[in-house]
Amino acid sequence: MADDALVLGLDVGGTTIKGEITDAAGRVLAVGTVATPQGEAAFEAMGALGDQLLSELTAELRSRVGRAAVVLPGIVDTVRSIAVFSSNVGWRDVKVGDRFSDRWGIPVLIEHDVAVAGWAEWRVGAGRGYDNVCVVILGTGISGTLSVGGRLLRSSYGQVGEYGHIPVRADGLPCLCGNTGCVETIASGASIARAYTRRSGREISGAAEVFALVDTDPDATAVLADAVDALADGLIGIVHAACPELVILGGGLAGAGAALTEPLHRAIADRLRLVPAPQVVLGEFGARAGLAGAALFARQGALE
């Protein structure tokens, strides 16, 4: 793609679809957000958002848009271009195929939102320059990426990085996946908020509020300690298997900052003897990691 080419990136979440057209320097030339309709209608909303962003450009700029990337949640089959399953958006085996490339007149790549988010944090975010990096995207769900020896792991057998569904509590809570005691049932944003309300009897707006209370409210401290323990228990097998030098906490929940990174580093180090402990740092893109990843993926054309 030419150096002065523009790219369109769409990050489809359970609540909103975010889109941006950016240049090689990351400057945003058009930006928009729409609510995510459930089911098949979400694909029409993606198409319309792309149309709108492209229509906001001058004809000269429009002609320079060289490629788009649409990044999707859930299980994504990039080879067959199918949204296999998303509990949040209600998809099951929806063919994405060429519907956007025909509509926008440019090549359109499809990827998993977390794969591009973790890849972007590794390549151009908090993991720049490291070869062995585990990125954990914390949000509504928990999943991530793993890069070892300078290579991003992708398995042809299924979707990698499903850290949120590692079962860590034999007597745990039921998970949406059908299992019990998954990391997500303790450490996701929704789970942290629920656990705090269950413990304290107080309704709160979300996990961010629990993080804000952590120094002053014993209930918040206890809930966060549980979340950190669950994350450490979930990641400890991966640390032994792959020996990452860096764990990056990305996604919306990573706004908790040192309240999350320092205890998680300690909890992982406490569980290790033989293997060196990874650093634990925050991602640089926060909740924008998916969009940053979509733009980078559209520009480079491959996750490398």
Place this chain on the structure above:
Amino acid sequence: MADDALVLGLDVGGTTIKGEITDAAGRVLAVGTVATPQGEAAFEAMGALGDQLLSELTAELRSRVGRAAVVLPGIVDTVRSIAVFSSNVGWRDVKVGDRFSDRWGIPVLIEHDVAVAGWAEWRVGAGRGYDNVCVVILGTGISGTLSVGGRLLRSSYGQVGEYGHIPVRADGLPCLCGNTGCVETIASGASIARAYTRRSGREISGAAEVFALVDTDPDATAVLADAVDALADGLIGIVHAACPELVILGGGLAGAGAALTEPLHRAIADRLRLVPAPQVVLGEFGARAGLAGAALFARQGALE
């Protein structure tokens, strides 16, 4: 290396050093085993075993030996050619360097015994043709390899595949590594034998005897069930992170056969909802995997 070249492989274990000179078809032209002396003396024993095997060849065959590989237990730094740590042989930061290449007059590669064993099981053993394979070498200790997307994982930060030291029991037994409740404390050969004796009060010769009793002796059944649970708990994070299609149980203990593979497959599948369950099969090389890997590594020159 020429097609008709021969290679010398040495597999250094805690008890014995095994050596073979083989041709491209895997035919063994010289073979020998010596006891492993503790500490630095082990390196003199390796050198002498290599000398002996080379001296058994005719001059014509000797001239065709193109390369050697010496594979070592514990933590091995292949880049700096240092045996970093082995509790079994009593090494700490022993420089291997050029001591064998000068002595034998051929290039000598150094690798980790389990890395080459797992790589050989993947490339030319039970994992032939698969791109996403987790090899678990079961023996005195437990460790292995992971291949994802057709690539063997190697981290520049430390040694990967340390499955045996994943802590899986909060109230577990002490491990040699200094931690408690590691997979090895429950599922290694020595741990299985010890647990059986503790439970039944009967002394036995080793884990193989426990496997042989599994259909008729409730103590053997319970001990094996614990070992399988510990292995499944240890591997479950890796299955979610890397999505292997195949788990290969290699090494000496894998002689247990279906008594081990079938319950382990079930135990892993029971712990999964979102991610497809891997097949669990036995390695093809058994306790010879290290030697097979050393020969293959010497021939190919790299773990690819």
